[in-house]
Amino acid sequence: MSAALPTSLEANPRLDQWLKVNADETITVFSGKVELGQGIVTAIAQIAADELGVAPEQLHIAAGNTDIAPDEGYTAGSQSIEVGGAAMRIACAHARSLFAEAAARWLEVDVSDLMLARGMFSRKGAPAQSVGYWQLAGAVRLDVPVARVAEGGPRAASLTGRSLARRDIVPKLSGAAFVHDIELPGMLHARVVRGPDHGAHIESWNREAILALPGVTDVVRSGNFVCVLALREAAAVKAAQAARKLVRWIPAPRRPAAGEIGSVLKALPAESATVHASGQARPGAVAIRAAYSKPYIAHASIGTCAAAAVLAKGHLTIWSHTQGAHFLRAQTALALGLPAESVTVIHRDGAGCYGHNGADDVAFEAALAATRSGRPVLLTWSREEELAWSPFGSAGAVEIDAAVDGEGRVSKWHIGIWSHTHVKRPGWGEGINLQAAWEMDPPVPEPLPKDMPLPAGGGHRNGIALYDFAHQQVDYHFIAQSPVRVSALRSLGAFANVFAIESCMDELAAASGQDAVAFRLRHLADGRARAVIEAAARRADWRADAPGGEGRGRGIGFAQYKNRSAYCAVVAEVEVAEKVRVLRVFAAVDAGHIVNPDGLANQIEGGVVQAISWTLKEAVAWDEHGVRTRSWEDYPILGFDEVPEIEVALLDQPGAPGLGAGECAAGPVAAAVANAVQHAIGVRVRDLPMTPERIAHLIEAAD
Amino acid sequence: MAVQIEVNGVACAVAADGDTPLLYCLRDDLKLKGTRFGCGAGHCGACTVMVDGRAVQSCDTPLWSVSGRSITTVEGLADDRIGRAVRDAFIELQAAQCGFCIDGILMAVTALLRADARPGRPAILKALERNLCRCGTHVRILRAIDVAIERLAGGVQ
Ligand code: FES
Ligand code: FES
Numbered sequence: 001m002s003a004a005l006p007t008s009l010e011a012n013p014r015l016d017q018w019l020k021v022n023a024d025e026t027i028t029v030f031s032g033k034v035e036l037g038q039g040i041v042t043a044i045a046q047i048a049a050d051e052l053g054v055a056p057e058q059l060h061i062a063a064g065n066t067d068i069a070p071d072e073g074y075t076a077g078s079q080s081i082e083v084g085g086a087a088m089r090i091a092c093a094h095a096r097s098l099f100a101e102a103a104a105r106w107l108e109v110d111v112s113d114l115m116l117a118r119g120m121f122s123r124k125g126a127p128a129q130s131v132g133y134w135q136l137a138g139a140v141r142l143d144v145p146v147a148r149v150a151e152g153g154p155r156a157a158s159l160t161g162r163s164l165a166r167r168d169i170v171p172k173l174s175g176a177a178f179v180h181d182i183e184l185p186g187m188l189h190a191r192v193v194r195g196p197d198h199g200a201h202i203e204s205w206n207r208e209a210i211l212a213l214p215g216v217t218d219v220v221r222s223g224n225f226v227c228v229l230a231l232r233e234a235a236a237v238k239a240a241q242a243a244r245k246l247v248r249w250i251p252a253p254r255r256p257a258a259g260e261i262g263s264v265l266k267a268l269p270a271e272s273a274t275v276h277a278s279g280q281a282r283p284g285a286v287a288i289r290a291a292y293s294k295p296y297i298a299h300a301s302i303g304t305c306a307a308a309a310v311l312a313k314g315h316l317t318i319w320s321h322t323q324g325a326h327f328l329r330a331q332t333a334l335a336l337g338l339p340a341e342s343v344t345v346i347h348r349d350g351a352g353c354y355g356h357n358g359a360d361d362v363a364f365e366a367a368l369a370a371t372r373s374g375r376p377v378l379l380t381w382s383r384e385e386e387l388a389w390s391p392f393g394s395a396g397a398v399e400i401d402a403a404v405d406g407e408g409r410v411s412k413w414h415i416g417i418w419s420h421t422h423v424k425r426p427g428w429g430e431g432i433n434l435q436a437a438w439e440m441d442p443p444v445p446e447p448l449p450k451d452m453p454l455p456a457g458g459g460h461r462n463g464i465a466l467y468d469f470a471h472q473q474v475d476y477h478f479i480a481q482s483p484v485r486v487s488a489l490r491s492l493g494a495f496a497n498v499f500a501i502e503s504c505m506d507e508l509a510a511a512s513g514q515d516a517v518a519f520r521l522r523h524l525a526d527g528r529a530r531a532v533i534e535a536a537a538r539r540a541d542w543r544a545d546a547p548g549g550e551g552r553g554r555g556i557g558f559a560q561y562k563n564r565s566a567y568c569a570v571v572a573e574v575e576v577a578e579k580v581r582v583l584r585v586f587a588a589v590d591a592g593h594i595v596n597p598d599g600l601a602n603q604i605e606g607g608v609v610q611a612i613s614w615t616l617k618e619a620v621a622w623d624e625h626g627v628r629t630r631s632w633e634d635y636p637i638l639g640f641d642e643v644p645e646i647e648v649a650l651l652d653q654p655g656a657p658g659l660g661a662g663e664c665a666a667g668p669v670a671a672a673v674a675n676a677v678q679h680a681i682g683v684r685v686r687d688l689p690m691t692p693e694r695i696a697h698l699i700e701a702a703d
Numbered sequence: 704m705a706v707q708i709e710v711n712g713v714a715c716a717v718a719a720d721g722d723t724p725l726l727y728c729l730r731d732d733l734k735l736k737g738t739r740f741g742c743g744a745g746h747c748g749a750c751t752v753m754v755d756g757r758a759v760q761s762c763d764t765p766l767w768s769v770s771g772r773s774i775t776t777v778e779g780l781a782d783d784r785i786g787r788a789v790r791d792a793f794i795e796l797q798a799a800q801c802g803f804c805i806d807g808i809l810m811a812v813t814a815l816l817r818a819d820a821r822p823g824r825p826a827i828l829k830a831l832e833r834n835l836c837r838c839g840t841h842v843r844i845l846r847a848i849d850v851a852i853e854r855l856a857g858g859v860q
Binding site: 037163165166170174176180232301350351598599605606607608609610613631643645 | 724737777778793799804805806827832
């Protein structure tokens with residue numbers, strides 16, 4: 001057929017990999033995209049119900065079970081609606097057309113005379129005579145390749161654009177709902193006995209003393225991986241702490257010393273390349289050269305990582321909040337030397353997932369504990385493990401050398417980006433990316449990092465400014481070595497890059513005497529980009545001449561995520577006393593055709609709050625012995641009393657493809673806040689986070 | 704030497720060491736999984752329950768200290784007029800993303816509204832001082848609390 005099929009369909013081409021009609025008058029659809037707290041399962045179910053013409057309650061969705069669900073790679077990168085949703089839509093439309101043909105034969109009418117409601121086909125005007133998917137199931141073969149079908153045939157009233165309630169919320173507010181709550185028969189609670197830092201080696205250990213700790217039933221050791229097992233969770237928690245003193249560790253090699261992020265990164269060896277170049281630089285009337293940075297940031301979910309595992313009759317089953325059940329299965333099988341068919345991974349909800357956290361690591365640790373002990377286990381991480389043993393979002397440093405000509409247009413734009421990989425997931429690149437696999441005996445080597453190439457990009461994601469500049473050069477300095485373990489965190493490099501680009505845009509606008517909004521608009525031909533900026537400015541009652549400098553100010557930030565997903569503009573209003581308070585945020589988002597407006601707004605609101613937290617408060621601290629931020633006291637996040645009022649405007653584009661939006665607000669928020677702080681107190685913050693100490697320091701330096 | 708407590712209106716004898724955090728007694732012994740572990744150090748509020756109607760963080764509350772007291776967890780919220788209104792408002796406003804923090808927040812808010820039927824914003828923020836949410840659901844949570852307060856004041860059950 002016409003356009004290429006979404007990658008999810010190419011990998012899972014049979015219709016019966018996507019759905020099954022049940023005798024109880026329901027349909028089950030299978031999705032490889034899993035619930036991470038983003039409401040995706042509801043959105044995909046909504047798409048499926050819509051295409052099939054069934055009511056939402058007639059539709060079940062089974063997601064992320066490697067035995068039955070399609071392999072759709074990772075649930076990440078705001079791709080779930082763009083790819084997973086598109087695939088589900090095509091598969092369900094195909095199924096509906098096959099069933100409509102069968103219904104037409106059954107009812108002896110033409111397909112064009114059919115109508116469809118709640119899964120029942122009937123002749124138009126004669127609803128009494130009807131036949132449902134359920135009666136027709138025997139007459140329709142689903143073991144056929146999925147194909148795009150032409151529009152037409154009967155359709156039920158559309159659900160798209162309606163805010164259906166999330167399927168997972170009521171259970172989550174009722175009791176057991178998460179992977180943490182699993183109870184397997186004969187299950188033991190497992191806790192890892194951690195060394196002082198990643199890469200530490202065991203010199204000696206006192207196995208008997210660990211076994212003698214109260215409540216401990218078993219201890220598993222493989223190489224430098226040790227965990228205790230106990231019937232009672234409280235006993236496992238206590239024993240794991242006590243056991244730390246019963247193991248002697250040889251510390252890991254020292255890490256690069258801490259310091260300002262820009263200097264830390266630039267001191268490390270880098271592989272440099274010009275990744276984009278267009279136009280000719282011209283000197284301008286006004287020139288700016290500025291350096292920006294963003295630190296390592298923790299996922300810091302409220303719940304810690306956890307997984308359950310059981311080995312029974314040679315088959316290993318793992319329950320995990322992984323983003324990629326099929327990858328986890330393949331990597332676990334490889335690391336344990338099992339055939340992939342002997343491993344099943346079943347997705348279960350975890351606490352909020354904002355990228356590659358410790359979900360896969362803990363799942364493999366649970367698998368190791370279950371296979372070595374022969375007992376079903378539930379392994380839960382401590383707060384310290386969550387904050388210090390998960391991968392972090394990579395730091396980034398950005399330098400921009402830019403000029404504006406006498407006409408007030410950018411005539412030179414040279415940006416350099418220093419960062420690490422932003423993807424080190426299991427299954428990404430070579431080798432095995434599971435922490436305990438590097439520690440067990442025999443260990444598998446830790447693979448070399450490799451970043452995601454453009455156009456999506458990792459460290460250089462959104463490194464190319466969307467603006468129509470006469471000249472633009474982007475250099476990426478990829479740094480393989482990192483002082484702390486890094487991987488994907490919501491928005492990857494886009495957070496640092498958009499923060500830098502959009503801060504610099506304000507600096508250029510101010511230096512050339514132009515309004516920040518007008519300056520952006522005169523460099524943007526893309527109508528959808530202009531529309532979100534205009535919408536945010538209008539909502540915020542943006543005035544070019546708004547007075548600032550009295551401790552209150554407003555600023556704007558904009559980006560199109562990945563330069564091809566959702567457009568987002570943010571206006572922030574701040575108050576700066578000794579600390580920065582964000583008072584109000586107006587966000588305007590164009591995410592294409594909207595499936596579930598309330599779900600989308602919820603995602604944007606959450607993205608805004610999280611980005612304010614990153615911007616104002618968060619930085620992973622380390623020294624040469626390891627990560628120092630190991631509790632909520634060392635790693636504070638935004639609290640209820642610091643959250644602004646947020647208004648979200650959604651610019652729907654009926655008929656346009658849905659665009660991933662879960663990550664679009666991050667960079668624009670950071671820039672809008674920085675620009676607002678400049679407006680409020682006349683001080684430019686170029687390094688994150690904007691802690692009271694940093695602000696005080698900048699004010700002092702300016703005086 | 705079991706410790707006697709009342710949980711969601713039911714008398715229970717918990718056969719655990721008196722030092723065991725209440726959190727694990729609820730989750731392990733009584734299989735009430737809605738009370739969640741987040742930090743074990745009293746910082747995040749994921750484990751909040753009500754003890755005699757007051758919000759308490761169960762992760763740093765030893766079992767012995769609640770002997771003979773009455774405990775409410777999220778599983779028992781529906782039996783409480785205020786708790787039910789709070790939970791209903793959260794569901795109606797879809798005030799959750801991952802939902803992991805929410806059960807603790809429901810408990811903290813219910814305890815607040817038992818003590819003060821019409822708290823202002825500052826009192827609400829104070830009551831949520833020790834509850835963290837990483838998904839950034841705060842704005843909706845605050846809206847849901849306002850709705851619950853309105854409903855309760857209007858006598859709607
Ligand atoms: S788990 Fe009790 S406060 Fe965090
Ligand atoms: S909803 Fe996820 S932590 Fe609050």
